[in-house]
Amino acid sequence: MSQKTVFSSAQLPSHLSERDRFSLWQDIHVAxxxxxxxxxxxxxxxxxTIEASAIGPVVLGQMSGxxxxxxxxxxxIADDDNDGYLLLINKADTVLAGAQVGRDYDVGxxxxxxxxxxxxxxxxxxxxxxxxxxxIPRAILAHAFPRIDDRLALKIDxxxxxxxxxxxxxxxxxxxxxxxxxxxxTHATETIVDLIGLATGAKGEAAESAGLRGLRxxxxxxxxxxxxxxxxxxxxxxxxxxxxxxLSARYVHxxxxxxxxxxxxxxxxxxxxxAHKMLSQRxxxxxxxxxxxxxxxxxxxxxxxxxxxxxxxxxxKSAR
Numbered sequence: 001m002s003q004k005t006v007f008s009s010a011q012l013p014s015h016l017s018e019r020d021r022f023s024l025w026q027d028i029h030v031a032x033x034x035x036x037x038x039x040x041x042x043x044x045x046x047x048x049t050i051e052a053s054a055i056g057p058v059v060l061g062q063m064s065g066x067x068x069x070x071x072x073x074x075x076x077i078a079d080d081d082n083d084g085y086l087l088l089i090n091k092a093d094t095v096l097a098g099a100q101v102g103r104d105y106d107v108g109x110x111x112x113x114x115x116x117x118x119x120x121x122x123x124x125x126x127x128x129x130x131x132x133x134x135x136i137p138r139a140i141l142a143h144a145f146p147r148i149d150d151r152l153a154l155k156i157d158x159x160x161x162x163x164x165x166x167x168x169x170x171x172x173x174x175x176x177x178x179x180x181x182x183x184x185x186t187h188a189t190e191t192i193v194d195l196i197g198l199a200t201g202a203k204g205e206a207a208e209s210a211g212l213r214g215l216r217x218x219x220x221x222x223x224x225x226x227x228x229x230x231x232x233x234x235x236x237x238x239x240x241x242x243x244x245x246x247l248s249a250r251y252v253h254x255x256x257x258x259x260x261x262x263x264x265x266x267x268x269x270x271x272x273x274x275a276h277k278m279l280s281q282r283x284x285x286x287x288x289x290x291x292x293x294x295x296x297x298x299x300x301x302x303x304x305x306x307x308x309x310x311x312x313x314x315x316x317k318s319a320r
Contacts (some may be wrong), residue, residue, distance in 0.1 A: 039069030083118035098123035106315030162198035165218035
């Protein structure tokens with residue numbers, strides 16, 4: 001995954017009028033992203049920000065600001081020949097309404113719809129909107145789900161389990177370090193594609209395969225994210241994580257077992273890494289080793305000392 005790139009109206013020359021800033025922003029957008037005719041709110045000053053992170057051929061993006069209308073006509077399609085798919089997810093408390101392939105859609109906060117750049121598209125929102133796009137090349141999504149075009153412009157409910165997992169999985173990827181290994185990039189791409197197939201209701205054997213791969217992979221990432229967020233809590237347990245994610249504790253243990261590292265081992269490693277980092281930071285020189293151990297989730301200092309030495313080959317005091 002590449003680092004996040006940002007294209008914002010705030011980066012444009014400040015001496016330009018609002019109308020000229022919008023015109024320049026749209027020209028750059030057409031030249032570097034795709035050909036779309038935008039319209040802005042008449043009630044608020046123009047502002048627009050696009051954020052994008054690439055995971056191999058997939059792009060996780062977000063648009064925010066006072067862009068109110070978006071139209072892609074046949075002439076726009078001819079301009080760039082972009083035929084990819086976009087899963088549009090509304091992140092604001094507004095309604096995004098649109099039309100494609102003879103269908104009208106409107107998605108509220110947390111809801112989504114799949115659209116394609118290969119067909120004329122209209123969308124209108126409120127004066128200020130925020131939406132997320134998961135952009136997938138046609139060759140990849142259509143290969144995985146040959147009848148995916150049947151699912152275009154159909155609203156996906158915000159309570160859709162696969163959509164919820166997809167959102168969390170994308171957040172997990174964006175928050176983490178950039179992926180480098182080709183096999184991990186491929187795995188992440190396949191998981192995203194599988195979850196889109198499930199969220200949109202794509203039918204057939206491919207959807208069944210997605211159910212086996214995509215849901216398990218996304219649930220595993222959700223479990224790991226919960227552990228990473230709460231490892232310093234002495235009360236953390238597989239049962240508590242399972243309850244927060246609506247899973248069984250046995251299922252949590254089974255998924256983690258597939259990684260070769262148990263729940264307790266995941267927690268211990270994160271606590272030790274956190275303690276090691278704190279011990280090596282000069283601004284923590286005034287803290288006792290026992291204080292740092294407690295902050296990182298250890299309630300037994302003797303156990304902490306043994307675990308630290310076993311993991312790093314030296315005592316906690318030697319790490320300072």
